Amino acid sequence: MAREQLQTLTEPMYYILLSMQEESCGVDIMRKVESISKGRIKVGAGTLYGLLDKFLMAGIIQETKVEGRKRSYIITLKGMEMLRKEYERLAVMIKDGEQVLKEI
Amino acid sequence: MKKTKYIRKFFWAEPYDIKAIEEFLEQKAAEGLMLVKFRGKFYYFEECEPKKVRFQIDYFKKAMVFDTNPELETRKYIDFCEECGWTYLQGEGKMQIFYTEDETIPPLQTDSKALFRNIIKNTLIFTCIQWIFLPLTQLINLGSSIHRLLYGGPYGIANFFAGGFDMLCIGIFGIYILLSIYMNARFVEFILRNVKRVKAGEELQFFSHKNVVRSRNTVVTAVVLMMFGVIGMFMSLGQMGVYIGIMCAGVIPVILLMSLLIYWKKANRTFNIVVNVVGSIVLCAIMLGGTLGVVLGMFGGTVKGEDGTIYITSNDSVPVTLEMLGVNKDEYSYQYEDKEVEEKGTPLASQNCYSHFLMSDGEEELPYYSMEIFESRFDWINDKYREAWQHWGIETTKLNQDVAEAWAADEIYMVKGEYVERFMIIKENKTVIIEGTYPDTDKAKTELSSLYQ
CATH class of the missing domain: 1.10.287 (Helix Hairpins)
Known part of the structure; x- marks a missing residue:
């Protein structure tokens, strides 16, 4: 079920993976998502925890270190590949959209 | 160690009313009462400086309904949320309460779909017994009480109003079933309100605090009424x-x-x-x-053996034998005495029965008498009761007015069998049924009339 859900990424998932290019903890991810999306996307701690758990299970990210209560994660190669595929899919969608909309 | 005194407040909210609970806790904090812990629907506060606090309720999927202290998985989730700026307060089952004074932190759940799914699951787990399963089982009780009223015949109807048991059953189970329909309708309304919103990725729409308070008043009123009914039912039993x-x-x-x-x-x-x-x-x-x-x-009831006399308390509709009560002696070597008094009444009618069974030894017939006094201020209930007795009479004769006057009654009916004498004495709102089984009819008449007088 989890894997099936991860075949395409939702908007928050896409931004979370984008913000995990380097080792980051929960607060870092929340801040980065907000800054990359220029405040458009906000991810709550509960939602983020659920998604990170899902990503860990699917091997898209990995835990790098645990310092007391603080846990840090980074995207894996598999995750990068998935993110790239999603980027390409979105890029194709934008290109197709541009072509059609320019003609109108 | 000095025990801290908490201020306890009751707040009835269903698992899908999370925004109302948050609003309730935020209001209290603004009034100077900070939440310390909660136990079911009771919230314990401590006095504090009035402050603006944001409360958040979240359902953590991996917690179990039995949890009252966080397990490892829940602890990890709590640590994560605390790292992100939330302070953990307490959890119960899957429900976790956090708070913060920081206004910039995003809410705990920004995925309305996941939140909606968790709320529905949690509500079903917590409310299926009280609002679905139990009301369904109580339909049987409600049905049997209504059945007794509708098909119990004239005596059944009279009994229904005097005894009050079935009347209370209908009241209690009726209120409970209506309440469960109301609660389920609220839940369905919450689902229907949000299905489209979830699909569109919009925020969930919850019932307001005011609405929940109104609904809580309905629930509390219904529960109080049911409690009165239950007490009344015990008394009538x-x-x-x-x-x-x-x-x-x-x-x-x-x-x-x-x-x-x-x-x-x-x-x-x-x-x-x-x-x-x-x-x-x-x-x-x-x-x-x-x-x-x-x-x-x-x-069967208890046996108190004293000087060769045994007192048995029993239900008069069921014959009690010594064997049933575990006494291994010849039945006829005892003297039985069974006195029974049953007094019941409601504001609509009252029915008091007194009976007395006596047997000196096994050779003789069983003498007994019983007297039943029925009273109601409503003529139609009285008529039902009288109709029932006339219906059961074998050969009912109306005695002439002289006898009635002698008994200070409006009307008297009599049924006479070989050993049975039964009189139905009617006076205004009152009906007295007096019946006796005696070996000697003269003795019966004397005793019965002295009893009535």
Whole structure:
């Protein structure tokens, strides 16, 4: 079920993976998502925890270190590949959209 | 160590009313009461400086309904949220309460779809017993009471208004079923309101705090009415009510002990599962014992043997023998005396029965008398009762006015059998049925008339 859900990424998932290019903890991810999306996307701690758990299970990210209560994660190669595929899919969608909309 | 005194507040909200609970807690904090802990629907506050606090309720998927202290997985989730700026307050089952004074932190759940799914799951787990399963089982009770009213014949109708048991059954179960329909309708409304919103990725729409308070008032009123009904029902049950009362008196301490144990600081998931399983078995045993007591109470009572006399209390519709009561002596070597008084009444009607059975030795016939006084201020209920007795009479004769006047009555009817004398004496709103079985009819007449006088 989890894997099936991860075949395409939702908007928050896409931004979370984008913000995990380097080792980051929960607060870092929340801040980065907000800054990359220029405040458009906000991810709550509960939602983020659920998604990170899902990503860990699917091997898209990995835990790098645990310092007391603080846990840090980074995207894996598999995750990068998935993110790239999603980027390409979105890029194709934008290109197709541009072509059609320019003609109108 | 000095025990801190908390201010306890009751707030009834269903698991899908999370915004109302948050609003309630935020209001209290603004008034200078900060939440310290909660136990079910009771919230415990401590006085503080009035402050603006944001509360958030979240359902954590991996927590279990038995959890009252966080397990490892829940602890990880709590740590994560605390790292992100939220302060953990307490959890119960899947429900977790956090708060913060920082206004910039995003809410805990920004995925409305996941939140909606969790709320529905949690609501179903917590409310399916009280608002779906139990009301369905109570439909049987409601049905049997209505059946007795509709098909019980004239005596059944009179009994219904005088006894009050079925009347209260209809009241209690009727209120409960109506309440469960109302609660389920609210839940369905919450689902329907949000299905489209979730699909569109919009925020969920919750019932407002005001709406929940209104609904809570409805629930509390219904529960109070039901409680009065239950007390009334116990009172109308007589001896059976005592058994059920004892049963409840056994159930309540067990539930209290169970809640004390599960809210213990060191209670973990395994401990709580054990407490719940063992507690449920004990509760079932008490209920079963109580039910057996009720059943036994219908079939036989106690024997007090003194100087060769045995007193038996029994239900007069069921014959009691010494064998049933476990006495291994020749039945006829005893003197039986069974006195029974049954007094019941409601504002609509009252019915008092007195009976007395006596047997000096086995050779003689069983002498007994019984007197039943029925009274109602409503003529149609009186008519039903009189109709019932006339219906049962074999050869009912109306005695002439002289006799009636001599008995200070409006009308008198009589049924005469070989050994039976039965009189129905009518005076205004009152009907007295007086009946006797005696070996000697003259003796019967004398005794019965002296009894009436």
